[in-house]
Amino acid sequence: MSLNIVVCVKNTPTTTNVSVDPATGKIKSSGLVYAMNPFDEYAVEEAVRLKERIPGSTATALTVGPDSSESVVRDAISRGIDAGVIVSGPEFDGDNAYSASFALAAAIKKLNAEKPVTIVLFGKNTNDGNSGMVGAETAAWLDWPGVVSVKKIDSIDDKIAVVWRMMEDGTDVLKVTLPACLSTTKEINEPRLPSLKGKMAAKKAAVPKWTASDLGLNAAQLSELAPSLVAKCSTPPARPAGMKVEGASAAEKAKKLVDILIERKLI
Amino acid sequence: MESNKGILVVGLTQRGKLIPAAYELLTAGRALADTLKEPLAAVVLGSKVSDYAKEFIERGADKVFVIEHASLENFNDELHAKAVAELVEKEKFGKVLIAATVAGKSLGARLTVKLKAGLAADATEVYQNGTGLKAKRAQFSGNIISEVQFASATQIATVQPMTYPRAEKQAGRTGETVSVAFNPGFARIEFVSFQAEESNEVDLGAAEKIVSGGRGLGNADGFKAIRDLAHAIGAAVGASRAVVDSGWIPYRHQVGLTGRTVRPKLYIACGISGQIQHLAGMSSSGTIVAINPDPECPMMQMASIAIQGDANELLPLITAEIKARKGAAAA
Structure with missing residues (x-):
């Protein structure tokens, strides 16, 4: 028994301190440096840990994005993933969760046809779009079970996984029929850094690029990939200026704060 | 369309x-x-x-x-x-x-x-x-x-x-x-069990008030004063990533991009300098109170009400003052 794991990763800006071009209402992308979405590091690490748990298992990193996104696949390989694929093409440039998950699902179907996929792992969300939708949407496109907010894969074989889902009020334990898509939380593990051996493997790896036609997608399917889209971006309004609570002693400051909170009916 | x-x-x-x-x-x-x-x-x-x-x-x-x-x-x-x-x-x-x-x-x-x-x-x-x-x-x-x-x-x-x-x-x-009638058909996810966590505490996401602690508390014991204040005003307990990563408090309390996004009416940030990932999770709060020795840190700059000082010293005084007022109001 072995697992065939897919881990989905995204190349995102390393900073969230971005600005908007007022003329276009779009985010200024020039000068931004890209790297693996930090939340994806947990998904990659979990894939590597599953490989360690069940010897003989394999893991493939998958991304959708411009050709430059190939680097994120190599980064995943340097962290212990065996191989990688990039899905690229103008059809998927919209950078919305709907089209990204559609492209990922199409690629996973292709991988699944080559060798049945056991499990697909995702990060919690990306640090650019922040929606956290791609994992669950990919599950929907594949018509596979999907679980978000996974903080532990308690047990797994090639048929069933028992996972812990972090909810607002506690933890759900779920028995999931595989294949399935799981979105992880950062509580699931502590990612390791790339190893020297991994970096060598990453350098040498061949990373195939799949286009829409490689995935057998037709024009009609591709024309329906933006049921919603970002019309424009702006920066949030500044918060109103604050006040300072002064006092000769800590006790005086504490008393003044309580006065203000009571006066404003906040407590 | x-x-x-x-x-x-x-x-x-x-x-x-x-x-x-x-x-x-x-x-x-x-x-x-x-x-x-x-x-x-x-x-x-x-x-x-x-x-x-x-x-x-x-x-x-x-x-x-x-x-x-x-x-x-x-x-x-x-x-x-x-x-x-x-x-x-x-x-x-x-x-x-x-x-x-x-x-x-x-x-x-x-x-x-x-x-x-x-x-x-x-x-x-x-x-x-x-x-x-x-x-x-x-x-x-x-x-x-x-x-x-x-x-x-x-x-x-x-x-x-x-x-x-x-x-x-x-x-x-x-x-x-x-x-409406519902036929679930075959389900591929089976619910096994639920483990409640700290059910005596208010959930962060639905909280109108949150008292949150960060590195400035010095150590995990600092959260006792955070919890005391939270209980006194019926607030949920939040935390910065730094202290969650240090194991002072479980991850579910983490506020910020990596944790929970919250929008309480009152957010009291104690010893939290305000890294951008934390601010992302709470900057939409109604009133933000910051307690920090560094008046120049991002949280103090963003706060609606800023108190320069050590949270470990101020928190017990604030809690005592609130209890005294409530006691006086009830009497």
């Missing part, structure tokens, strides 16, 4: 109870319904949930669909999406509002694909203007606000909890209740 008609508010239940954010959706939904002159419907899902129908009507719904089935007692991505999708397809709702909880976000993702319907995730504002439904949401740790527009007949938004006030009860308000 020709839009479908009617607004549907999705009332998810958890552990047999309606999630509080459902009543916030009624506020957002009622405003849309009045602008569009379309009916406001709600659906409530769970194993025994019919009692909530009257509540929904009194708080603004014109029609309530009740989907009761044992398989819907705990959130199941596929089954909840199947139940809601069948209803939306049958009734041809134009707009679907879901609270952006763990379950709600998972449901929204599944529905957008099932219904080929546009989705705005984690919306902080949902409104109708001349050209259709619009939703605002944060990106890039809250540094960017994007405006989402739709091109689909059905349009979905998951709405951040605490964004809208809860709809008030209007006694005597009437409406229609419809019971």
Whole structure:
């Protein structure tokens, strides 16, 4: 028994301190440096840990994005993933969760046809779009079970996984029929850094690029990939200026704060 | 594209109870319904949930669909999406509002694909203007606000909890209740068990007040003073990433991009300097109180009320002062 794991990763800006071009209402992308979405590091690490748990298992990193996104696949390989694929093409440039998950699902179907996929792992969300939708949407496109907010894969074989889902009020334990898509939380593990051996493997790896036609997608399917889209971006309004609570002693400051909170009916 | 008609508010239940954010959706939904002159419907899902129908009507719904089935007692991505999708397809709702909880976000993702319907995730504002439904949401740790527009007949938004006030009860308000049959079919996710955590504490996401601690507390013991103040004012306990990573407090308390996004009326940040990832999770709070020795740190700069000082010294004094005042008020 072995697992065939897919881990989905995204190349995102390393900073969230971005600005908007007022003329276009779009985010200024020039000068931004890209790297693996930090939340994806947990998904990659979990894939590597599953490989360690069940010897003989394999893991493939998958991304959708411009050709430059190939680097994120190599980064995943340097962290212990065996191989990688990039899905690229103008059809998927919209950078919305709907089209990204559609492209990922199409690629996973292709991988699944080559060798049945056991499990697909995702990060919690990306640090650019922040929606956290791609994992669950990919599950929907594949018509596979999907679980978000996974903080532990308690047990797994090639048929069933028992996972812990972090909810607002506690933890759900779920028995999931595989294949399935799981979105992880950062509580699931502590990612390791790339190893020297991994970096060598990453350098040498061949990373195939799949286009829409490689995935057998037709024009009609591709024309329906933006049921919603970002019309424009702006920066949030500044918060109103604050006040300072002064006092000769800590006790005086504490008393003044309580006065203000009571006066404003906040407590 | 020709839009479908009617607004549907999705009332998810958890552990047999309606999630509080459902009543916030009624506020957002009622405003849309009045602008569009379309009916406001709600659906409530769970194993025994019919009692909530009257509540929904009194708080603004014109029609309530009740989907009761044992398989819907705990959130199941596929089954909840199947139940809601069948209803939306049958009734041809134009707009679907879901609270952006763990379950709600998972449901929204599944529905957008099932219904080929546009989705705005984690919306902080949902409104109708001349050209259709619009939703605002944060990106890039809250540094960017994007405006989402739709091109689909059905349009979905998951709405951040605490964004809208809860709809008030209007006694005597009437409406229609419809019971909907549900056949779950074969389920590929089986619920095994639930482990509650610190059930005596207020949940961060639904909290009106949060007292949050960071590295400035010095060590894990510092959270005792945080909890004391939180209990004194009925607040939830939050934390920065640094202290969660240090093991001072469990991850579920973490506020920020890596943890929870919160929008309380009062956020008291104690010994938190305010890294951008933390600010992303709480900068929409109503009043922000910062307690920190460094007046130049981002949290002190952003705060509505800034107190320069050591949280370990100030917190017990603040808690004692509040208890004394409450005691005096009660006497």
